[in-house]
Amino acid sequence: GGNDVFVVLDDADIDEAVRQGAQARLSNCGQVCTAAKRFILHEKIASAFIDKFSAALKAARLGDPLDEQTTLGPLSSKDARDRLSKQVDEAVQNGATLLIGGKPVEGVGCYFQPTILTDIRPDNPAYYEEFFGPVAQIYVVGDENDAVALANDSHYGLGGSVWTQDIAR
Numbered sequence: 001g002g003n004d005v006f007v008v009l010d011d012a013d014i015d016e017a018v019r020q021g022a023q024a025r026l027s028n029c030g031q032v033c034t035a036a037k038r039f040i041l042h043e044k045i046a047s048a049f050i051d052k053f054s055a056a057l058k059a060a061r062l063g064d065p066l067d068e069q070t071t072l073g074p075l076s077s078k079d080a081r082d083r084l085s086k087q088v089d090e091a092v093q094n095g096a097t098l099l100i101g102g103k104p105v106e107g108v109g110c111y112f113q114p115t116i117l118t119d120i121r122p123d124n125p126a127y128y129e130e131f132f133g134p135v136a137q138i139y140v141v142g143d144e145n146d147a148v149a150l151a152n153d154s155h156y157g158l159g160g161s162v163w164t165q166d167i168a169r
Contacts, residue, residue: 001129003156006036007147010044012163018049021136024161026072026091026114029134034158037131039138040147046140050116058116062105074110075133081110084133091126093119098153101134122153123132130156144169 006024007087008017024036041049065073074083081104082125088102101115120127126137151160162169 003038003154004034004036004158005038005040005151005160007151007162008042008045008049008098009124009144009164010042010169011165012045014045014048014052017163018052018056021053025136026134029072037137039136040150041123041138041140043142050138057116058100059100060114062111072114072134075112080110080132084112084135085128086129087129087131088115089134091124093118094144096123096126098146098162128155
C-alpha cells in the first residue's frame with residue numbers, strides 16, 4: 001500500500017533516486033502499508049526522472065518473492081488485484097494520465113503491471129486513496145515549498161524521503 005512521498009529535488013543524484021524509487025514502489029508491493037506512492041519531482045529534473053523511472057518499472061521482473069531475481073511479487077489476493085485495477089481505471093476516468101502499465105497480468109497469480117499515473121488533481125479520488133500495488137503517482141512542483149505542501153496534503157503517510165545533495169535543504 002502506502003501513500004508515502006518520495007520527493008526528488010533538482011540537485012539529487014537522479015540515477016540513485018530512480019534506483020531507490022523503483023525499489024521503494026515495488027518492494028512489498030500489495031503486502032504492507034509502507035511504500036512510496038507519491039513521487040514529487042522538482043520541475044527541473046522531472047522529465048529525466050520520469051524517463052528513467054519508467055524504464056526501471058518496465059524492467060521489473062515478476063515472479064516468486066522468494067526468488068532473489070524477482071523484483072515484483074504478486075498482490076495478496078485476487079480481490080486486491082481487482083480492487084487495484086478498478087482504482088487505476090477510476091483515476092484515468094477522472095482525468096489522470098496513464099504513462100505505463102495499468103492492467104492485471106494474465107496467467108497464474110495475482111500480479112499487476114507496474115503503473116505510473118500523472119496529472120492527478122485533488123478532485124480525482126486517486127489523489128487521496130491508498131493504492132495497494134505497483135502504482136506510482138507522479139507530481140511535478142516548482143520548488144521545495146510546493147513539495148512540502150503537496151506532501152502534507154494526505155490522509156495517510158507512514159514514511160517518506162527527500163532526495164537532495166544538500167542536507168540543510
